[in-house]
Amino acid sequence: MTRMLKAGLVALALCLAIPVGYIGYMRATDNFGVVRAGVVYRSWQPSAADLARFAETYGRGSVINLRGAAPGRDWYDEEKAAVAEHGLTLIDFKMSATKALSPERAQALVTLIAQAPKPVLIHCKAGADRSGLASALYLYAVGDLPADEAARALSLAHGHFPWLGSRTAAMGASFDAFVAQRHPRDIQNRDLALR
Secondary structure (H helix, E strand, O other), X not given: XXXXXXXXXXXXXXXXXXXXXHHHHHHHHOOOEEEEOOOEEEEOOOOHHHHHHHHHHHOOOEEEXXXXXXXXXXXXXXXXXXXXXXXXXXXXXXXOOOOOOOHHHHHHHHHHHHHOOOOEXXXXXXXXXXXXXXXXXXHHHOOOOOHHHHHHXXXXXXXXXXXXXXXXXXXXXXXXXXXXXXXHHHHHHHHHHHO
């Protein structure tokens, strides 16, 4: 019995070590990623220090906040002040990680990213769902990647977990609806590639 209990505890520890290690990795990297080098980047909610580092490393472009304007909230006021201090342009675009984005709103987001001063840092709260969708939309519509390749921006690698009833599956559905409206054959090709 003791041997089984020890084996069970070891198995449990290993099962917990993987997600805890992954969360630690995401915290250490701010879930930062390159969407298109020199042009578009993504992350979770950046701190004032993160924004200073972004401006110094990549240049004084813009920050697209997918959480929407939130005056009076500490995270927003800190972001707004840091953006101004470092010569960046703040653009607010409110969207939900759990509600589908219509193809029209998705197109508005693509246009916003394409027209924003470069380089662009796109962020949401965790950098997983909304930032993933924005990145995928950009790569498909502006970067001319095939739908199945662009959709990789919306993946577990950045913490997007749309399974087991997660409401964040709305982000993948939003991407598919956008693709289907623009090029219905691309969505069929994406479905075939995923099989």
